[in-house]
Amino acid sequence: MACEKLHSELPGKVTLPSDENYDNRANAYHFLSARQRPQCIVSPSSAEDVSVALKVLRGFPDISFAIKSGGHSPHPDVANTNNGVVINLEGLDSIARSSDREDVYELGAGVTWGKVYEVLSKEKRSASGSRECTVGVGGFVTGGGLTYFSPERGFACDDVVNMQVVLASGDIVETNKTTNADLFRALKGSRSNVGIVTRVDIITHARDNIWGGAIMYPATTEDAQLEAFWDFKSSGIYDPHAQVEVSFIYSAAMGCSFVSNNHWYGQHIENPPTFKRFQDIKDQMTNTMRLETIDVFAKELSKYGPKDQHAVYVTTTFTLTPTIMKKINSLWNATSATLSTTQNILSVITYQQCPPPPPADAPNAMGFPATSKPHESLIIFIASLYWDLAADSDFVRQTSRDLMDKIEEATKAEGAFHLFKYMNYAAPWQNVLESYGNEAHDALKDVSAKYDPEGLFQRQALGFKL
Template sequence: MASSPPIVEASLNAAVLCSKLSTALPGKVFLPGSLEYNSSVDSYFFRTAKQTPACILKPQSADEVEAIVKILAANPGVKFAIRSGGHTPNPCQSNVDNGVTIDLRGLKRIDKKEGQDGVLSVGTGAEWGDVYDYLENTGRGAVGSRESSVGVGGFITGGGLSFFAPELGFACDNVVNMEIVTSKGIVNANAHENTDLFRAIRGGQGNFGIVTRFDIKTHERNTYWGGGILYPDTTEDAQFQAWSDLKNGKYDPYAAVIQSYLYFGAQKAFMVSNNMVYLKHIERPTGLAGFENIQPQVPGTNTMRLDTTKNFALELQAWQPLDQYAVYVTTTIKLSPSVGKKINSIWREATNLISDSPNITSVLTYQQFPPQDKDNPNGMGLNASDELHKDHFIIIISIYWHEIKDSERIANTTKDAVNKMEAAAAEENALHPFKYINYAAFWQQPPSSYGQGAKDAAEEVSAKYDPYLLFRKQAVGFKYS
């Protein structure tokens, strides 16, 4: 008799596993058709991530996560996904078909860390808006997402780009301790214990274990200058000149700019936006003048003011397209006006090829590379002495559309565009191999861009904390090979 197709066998194995999990964790396992299951699937931000696992688990504690991990380890034929916020557009990253999805949003407690001034304990399932609400009236800020609905767990383990990046680096570099469920049990990882795991998981996402709690630094910060401005795309030359002026002077750690070139399919219009902050309580600082003074501006779109992280994050969240199909893709380049013009031209050509998709939105975004902390290296293989923050940028192309029939064509067009961008940057010796994992496309493998040293270290960490490679083989997501 012929063997069963792999997908059928996987479904049967997953169904049996879900039954075992239901016995071990009564009331925490939800099957297709249940209200809790449907609510979890529907809560993903993008349709591309709304998959159909055999069951969804909703643990409420690290001990329950540990029980789940032990059962998964005993059933090696079943894939599983780890979900905190569910903000990635990628399929098979924070959700999975015919497997098990661990929905960590029940782990969202936020408390001051006892005995450690300025340290906040945050459950992995909290959203950054929850953190900002907690800190709103304390005069302190946290290095977190610039959009309030992003989950804490995936954001930090992927690095984390924030409003504070030019001054304080990646969000993961502002963590002092992590509580992690490994296949060998619950451990704390920090600068003094399990230091190898602490380094590797910051940038390694779900390759080594499940983080259930982060103890993060907070910083004295109340209100600062920021907001957004929308311009016609005829301002491109002025936009790149503003970058050149900012980068060619003395490095300013307080100026953070997110520059996006946009195509709005509904209006059939190309535009430019700058969302920016200056991390001091100063109105109209000179550090952002090069961008704020660009003319013309679209009337009524200038929101620059003194405000809090909470409100800046809510403002950006309001621009986030929801419940659409989406693809992200990323690369890293050394920016100059000539490189930028080539990249913009390639993006516009690609956007025109897919502009017939109804109400499509296409975005090309430049973000400053954060400085690296030489005394607290993370797992992304970056060398502080390279000083990438002085002239390198993390680029993301993000496309949003409504009809599933356009998905393959749009993904292929986007893939072709980033390949052309990298070739153009390489011609000017401006291409860097690093791929930021939180912006990577499903076909990219960002851990492979971290370099051989980071890969070798990851292998050693896996052998030590996960000898049966539960997280490297059964957990979906980006891998080191």
């Protein structure tokens, strides 16, 4: 009944399973594990259409709905569903310079970062967006957003100056640090808990080529990699332009493990000395370090990244110590051996620094006070696993969960555990919103009660809930 009502209220914008283009739309997700069979797919072309959809769904309290911007999450029942409705925001794909500020661009929530970078690169500008071009703006920003410029500018949401959002009532409102400021804060890190963001107004900055790329090494360099990363983070000199992702990878297809590091320096500086410790590690298999645009780097990561497989992400955060990464790697190596018979398994763990906190006058939802220094010592960790067969999914997901339990036991034993979970890397079973701390979690509950008193988003919207 809900889909029939939506079809009546939004003619030409609702796709039913009987429609010819249903399969293409239902399967338009990056990973196989996120491809489900919703009762119908709503494709709004405006915030007003989103408002109509929410007003209809309020009348069907037993119908769940998912919100899709880019469809990059690997998890089922996040941006898709088998038993409800998908609100597909890809039609909200506008990119326009703000009439109020030349450095601000207004982005539709359904546009991908690749399209944004293509526009900005022509102006020799960039923005705090995804490091992959196929990721959608809305889900990325409302999940926080780790970017090429995070060591300097924080999470992507910290560069947002305004959001247009459709509330549970159907009202369309603007949110910023002076208008609906509590809602604005809540949207920066809570995804679909208080409304549907339809437009993001984000600061852009003059930026041409930056130094970046990837270096691949054999697995025998593991100890050298861990030592280099420890030196990079413990030098006592924080470089706000330098970013390193250290990844350890087991590939069943290749029959071996190896190391792949992504480095980016957010300035037009060739061979910055801060990366020398990694450059000096020998036996490099490939090295693509060079000066290039963000547009090209994002396309490169998307080209070589996994897709069209089943996948799971799971995350944790910890304080870096001289020994904790070695312990984590040992746990991961044992897990990869357990998974080695899974068809075409790709097992990856990645270490990267946490961004700095937002300023006091523009907080986000994630609970880091402006006076804190998470960028100096905290590491955001992700284990990402990819495989071919749906029949292996329960085994791989449980194995990833067991691995994370062991990793967090190790970080707690070393006094390095931190509660924070980065939403865009988190597994469905992880308590992301509680990980922001009691004060931040309570603030989100207050905002939910104020702007959604009947609990539409808590009751019906899929994803991490309060």
